Amino acid sequence: MLSCRIPPSEVVAGQACCRLAECHRAPARPRRYPSDTTEAQWATIDPLLPDPAWLTGKGGRREVHCRRAIVDAIFYLVDNGIKWRALPPDFPPWSTVYNYFAAWEAAGITQQLLDELRDRARLRAGRHAAPSAGIIDSASVKAAETVSAHTRGFDAGKKINGRKRHIAVDTLGLMVCVLVTSANVQDRTAARHLLARLRWLCPTIQHLWADAGYTGTLLDWARHLFGITIDIVAKLAGQTTFVVLPRRWVVERTLAWINQHRRCVRDYERLPHHHEAMVRWAMIRLTSKRLIKPD
The missing domain is CATH 3.30.420.10 (Ribonuclease H-like superfamily/Ribonuclease H)
Structure with a gap:
């Protein structure tokens, strides 16, 4: 069993990491931006993201950054309209965030995520x-x-x-x-x-x-x-x-x-x-x- 690369004391109290928390560096920044996911919002999104290739036996390196930090960075960029290179330094490097953005889009993950959320919203509305x-x-x-x-x-x-x-x-x-x-x-x-x-x-x-x-x-x-x-x-x-x-x-x-x-x-x-x-x-x-x- 792998453990986080930083002591638990450095992780912000009450802040949930993604389901791969034991494999990468846990997030340690406060949730300061209006675009940041809430705990309930992230609990909805996290299970819908695909397993990384290395976890399914297809090779590749383990993910270094928390997926919640990646999604928060994408939400920040979409909501505020900034340049990729202007992402605040408390997010993962802009190139890493962009690579996730492009890879998820190329693999159809973005559309699948939207479809799953829409279906759940319709069911909740009684449709x-x-x-x-x-x-x-x-x-x-x-x-x-x-x-x-x-x-x-x-x-x-x-x-x-x-x-x-x-x-x-x-x-x-x-x-x-x-x-x-x-x-x-x-x-x-x-x-x-x-x-x-x-x-x-x-x-x-x-x-x-x-x-x-x-x-x-x-x-x-x-x-x-x-x-x-x-x-x-x-x-x-x-x-x-x-x-x-x-x-x-x-x-x-x-x-x-x-x-x-x-x-x-x-x-x-x-x-x-x-x-x-x-x-x-x-x-x-x-x-x-x-x-x-x-x-």
Whole structure:
């Protein structure tokens, strides 16, 4: 049996480590940031993270840093919108945190974590774990200078030079999947790729609501290929100001939730799938917090 590399007296009292605490250096920093996981929040996330390769007999070195510290660092970056190299020194090295972030995303762990948390949140709300209906929408975001020219575009309608994120949510507003494209891609074009991803990740969804940007051949295409019916919720006749429209407000609220995280207000990621990961981590944070709220 392995033991922690620092004396227990140096560990902050009452602070839970991850389930691999006996194999690495235990965290010794106080929980000072609003983005830090609470004990209940971490108790929900920790069991959902995969076992490391060395523990399953696939080789590799033991993990040096606590996984809770890694997740706290990712939450800090997503919530505060800082650069990777600007992570505070009481977190693990930024390169270590980034390597975990990229490896978990490449292995699909980030999406699996989001799926598990969403299913639990739905069960707690008295719904079936697998949703049967949802809403889709998109939002364009400005791109920083770190975003390459071939992955960005100009949204003429919103007058935004950057990327566009397309999301699908359930009827509670919990995200199912996200797709990032250049901002000049039309909604009905990107929706074909989004629906293919949605069918793969959540095959139980059979009905969707969307705005008028998803009209045209997409409706017949989705019905014949995936068996998904799409209802268009159009603006009211003569509408010139903001009006809460049935069903559409749910996904618009989710887009607002995402924008509460500064790293998601603007796109800083060189790779589009890393911006997708940032959106997933924003929703992982929100969904895990939702699970620990008292009824």
